[in-house]
Amino acid sequence: MPDDKKNRSQDWYGPVNKDGFIHRSSMKALGLPDHVFDGRPVIGICNTWSEFNPCNSGLRTLAEGVKRGVWEAGGLPVEFPVSSLGEDQVRPTTMLFRNLLAMDVEEAIRAHPMDGVVLMGGCDKTTPGQLMGAASVDLPTIVVSAGPSLSGRYRGKTLGSGTDVWRLSEDVRAGTMSVKDFMAAEADINRSIGVCNTMGTASTMASLIETMGLSLPMNASLPAVDARRMALAHLSGIRIVEMVKEDMTLSSILTRNSFENAILANAALGGSSNAVVHLLALAKRVGVPLDLSDFDLGAEVPLLVDCMPSGKYLMEEFCYAGGVPAVLNSIREMLRDAPTIQGRSIRDTAAEAECYNDDVIRRLDNPVLAAAGIRGLKGNLAPNGAIIKPCAATENLLQHEGPALVFSSIEDLRARINDPDLPVTADSVLVLQGCGPQGYPGMAEVGNLPIPARLVKAGIRDMVRISDARMSGTAFGTVVLHVSPESSVGGPLALVQTGDLIRLDTQAGRLDLLVDEAELEARRADWTAPTNLAERGYVRLYQDHVLQADQGADLDFLVGSSGATVTRESH
Incomplete structure (x- = not known):
C-alpha cells in the first residue's frame, strides 16, 4: 500500500466531526483508548x-x-x-x-x-x-x-466420523451388529x-x-x-x-491457476x-472462468492420501505425516504457479515440505489409486453435467448398465427402501428424484441412497445410485451426483421410470438413459412441475433464484461482486 493511502476504516474513525465522534465514542464503550484510532x-x-x-x-x-x-x-x-x-x-x-x-x-x-x-x-x-x-x-x-x-476410538478400533456411521448403520441393517453395540459407539466417534x-x-x-x-x-x-x-x-x-x-x-x-491447483489437490487428497x-x-x-469440464484436470492425478472415506487413516495421522504441504510437494511438478498470502508461490512453499509417513501420504510411485480425480459426466440424462467420485466407488461398477428403480422423493425412498418385496437386484440402478437445489430445497446430502434392505442382508454393499442431490464428503459408493438440470425443473432425470435402462461409463464421461427420444418427448409432454415452492421468507427467495449445480448453486443475483465501497454515511 502506498504510504499516502489511508486505510478504509479511517472513513469511519478519522473525521474530526460529529460522525467521527459517534463512531469512535461508540467503540470506546469497549474500553478502547484514543490511540487505537490513529489510522x-x-x-x-x-x-x-x-x-x-x-x-x-x-x-x-x-x-x-x-x-x-x-x-x-x-x-x-x-x-x-x-x-x-x-x-x-x-x-x-x-x-x-x-x-x-x-x-x-x-x-x-x-x-x-x-x-x-x-x-x-x-x-x-x-x-x-x-x-x-x-x-x-x-x-x-x-x-x-x-x-x-x-x-475416534471404539473397543480398540479407530473410527472415522461420518464414514464409519454409514458402515456401522449398514451392519445393523444387515443384522451383523446389534443396536446396543451401535449406540455404544456414539460417544466414541467424536472425542473432541x-x-x-x-x-x-x-x-x-x-x-x-x-x-x-x-x-x-x-x-x-x-x-x-x-x-x-x-x-x-x-x-x-x-x-x-x-x-x-x-x-x-x-x-x-x-x-485461475489457484482454482486449477485446488482441482489437482482434491484428486490427490481423495477430497x-x-x-x-x-x-x-x-x-x-x-x-474466474471455471466449469464442470475443468474438473477433468484431476482425472489422471493419483490418489496419494490414504484417508477415509477413500482410505483407512484419519486427519490426525494425515497431520502427523506432513499434511497438505507434503501432498503438494509430491505433486509440485503438476502445480500451476500461483500466489499465496505469504507473498510467495505455492510451488516454492511446497518444495520445502517433507513427508514423515509414506503409508499415510504415498509417494507418486506407490499411490493408493493410479487415477482418482472427480469426473464430470454428460449425456442425455445429464445434459448440463453430473459428477462421480471414482476413488470412493467400486471399480467394477464404474462402467455399468442396468434397469432403473426410481424413487420420486426422499420420502418415497424412506417408505420403500426396506420393503422385502422391492423389485430390485444388485444390477439395478437406484434413481432418486426431487432432491436438487430447488426441489429439496437445498440439494441435501442424500445422494448416497441406502442399499435396499434385502440386498444388504445378502451382503451387497454398493450399487450404482443416481440423483440430483449431493452426498456427504464422508460418504462412499458408486454414486452419481449433482445431475443437472435437476428433476424439479424438468431435467431428464424427471422422466426416468422404473425399468428404464441406464448406462454409466465413467471412463468416457457418459451418463445415458437408454430410452427412445420419441418416448422421452411423450413423457416430457405429460410431466407436471412440482408445487413445492415455499410461501415466504428466505426459502422462497432461494427457490426463486438458485442456480443449478453445474453453476455452483449460488443465487443468480449474488454472482460477481460489489466491492468494498459504501457511498452513504450512517448519520
Missing part, C-alpha cells in the same frame, strides 16, 4: 462460533489467538459474528443456507469499518459461504480453520470438538483453501485441540495486518465431491 489497520474477525455447531465451537477461543497477533502487528482486532451452519444439526440441509451465510458475510464486511478480514470457519458450508461473501467485497483476507477432531476427522467436506475445503494460498501452511490438518493451532491463529493475526499494508486483496490470490459445487460458486464471485 492503524482495523481487522475484522469473522467468526462462525456456535454451540449448535460443535465443529466450530473452538473458534471462540481460537479468535483470541488471532487478536494477539493483530495487536502484536500494530492492528486493531474487532470480532463479529455471522451465521453458523452446523452440518449435523441444521434441517433440512445446511446447503440451503450457504448462500444466506455468504450474504451475511458480504454485507457485514462491507458495512463495517474494517481494512482486512480473518475468516474463522470449518464445518462444511461455513468455509465456502464465508469465502463467497468475502470475495464479493475483496478486502485482504486470510482463513483460520477450526481444525479436525481427534480420531472440531470438524469431521475424515477427509470429508470440511477438511477437504480447508485443504483446498491451503492449496489456494489463502491460509498459512498446516491450517487444514492441525487438530482443533492442538496447541499449534492457537499458534497458527496468532501468526495469522500478524500476517493479515501485513497483508493490509501490502494491499494484498482476495482477488489477487484467487487466480469431497462437494468441492465441485463450492469451487464453481466461488469462481463466479471473483470472475
Whole structure:
C-alpha cells in the first residue's frame, strides 16, 4: 500500500466531526483508548462460533489467538459474528443456507469499518459461504480453520466420523451388529470438538483453501485441540495486518491457476465431491472462468492420501505425516504457479515440505489409486453435467448398465427402501428424484441412497445410485451426483421410470438413459412441475433464484461482486 493511502476504516474513525465522534465514542464503550484510532489497520474477525455447531465451537477461543497477533502487528482486532451452519444439526440441509451465510458475510464486511478480514470457519458450508461473501467485497483476507477432531476410538478400533456411521448403520441393517453395540459407539466417534476427522467436506475445503494460498501452511490438518493451532491463529493475526499494508486483496490470490491447483489437490487428497459445487460458486464471485469440464484436470492425478472415506487413516495421522504441504510437494511438478498470502508461490512453499509417513501420504510411485480425480459426466440424462467420485466407488461398477428403480422423493425412498418385496437386484440402478437445489430445497446430502434392505442382508454393499442431490464428503459408493438440470425443473432425470435402462461409463464421461427420444418427448409432454415452492421468507427467495449445480448453486443475483465501497454515511 502506498504510504499516502489511508486505510478504509479511517472513513469511519478519522473525521474530526460529529460522525467521527459517534463512531469512535461508540467503540470506546469497549474500553478502547484514543490511540487505537490513529489510522492503524482495523481487522475484522469473522467468526462462525456456535454451540449448535460443535465443529466450530473452538473458534471462540481460537479468535483470541488471532487478536494477539493483530495487536502484536500494530492492528486493531474487532470480532463479529455471522451465521453458523452446523452440518449435523441444521434441517433440512445446511446447503440451503450457504448462500444466506455468504450474504451475511458480504454485507457485514462491507458495512463495517474494517481494512482486512480473518475468516474463522470449518464445518462444511461455513468455509465456502464465508469465502463467497468475502470475495464479493475483496478486502485482504486470510482463513483460520477450526481444525479436525481427534480420531475416534471404539473397543480398540479407530473410527472415522461420518464414514464409519454409514458402515456401522449398514451392519445393523444387515443384522451383523446389534443396536446396543451401535449406540455404544456414539460417544466414541467424536472425542473432541472440531470438524469431521475424515477427509470429508470440511477438511477437504480447508485443504483446498491451503492449496489456494489463502491460509498459512498446516491450517487444514492441525487438530482443533492442538496447541499449534492457537499458534497458527496468532501468526495469522500478524500476517493479515501485513497483508493490509501490502494491499494484498482476495482477488489477487484467487487466480485461475489457484482454482486449477485446488482441482489437482482434491484428486490427490481423495477430497469431497462437494468441492465441485463450492469451487464453481466461488469462481463466479471473483470472475474466474471455471466449469464442470475443468474438473477433468484431476482425472489422471493419483490418489496419494490414504484417508477415509477413500482410505483407512484419519486427519490426525494425515497431520502427523506432513499434511497438505507434503501432498503438494509430491505433486509440485503438476502445480500451476500461483500466489499465496505469504507473498510467495505455492510451488516454492511446497518444495520445502517433507513427508514423515509414506503409508499415510504415498509417494507418486506407490499411490493408493493410479487415477482418482472427480469426473464430470454428460449425456442425455445429464445434459448440463453430473459428477462421480471414482476413488470412493467400486471399480467394477464404474462402467455399468442396468434397469432403473426410481424413487420420486426422499420420502418415497424412506417408505420403500426396506420393503422385502422391492423389485430390485444388485444390477439395478437406484434413481432418486426431487432432491436438487430447488426441489429439496437445498440439494441435501442424500445422494448416497441406502442399499435396499434385502440386498444388504445378502451382503451387497454398493450399487450404482443416481440423483440430483449431493452426498456427504464422508460418504462412499458408486454414486452419481449433482445431475443437472435437476428433476424439479424438468431435467431428464424427471422422466426416468422404473425399468428404464441406464448406462454409466465413467471412463468416457457418459451418463445415458437408454430410452427412445420419441418416448422421452411423450413423457416430457405429460410431466407436471412440482408445487413445492415455499410461501415466504428466505426459502422462497432461494427457490426463486438458485442456480443449478453445474453453476455452483449460488443465487443468480449474488454472482460477481460489489466491492468494498459504501457511498452513504450512517448519520
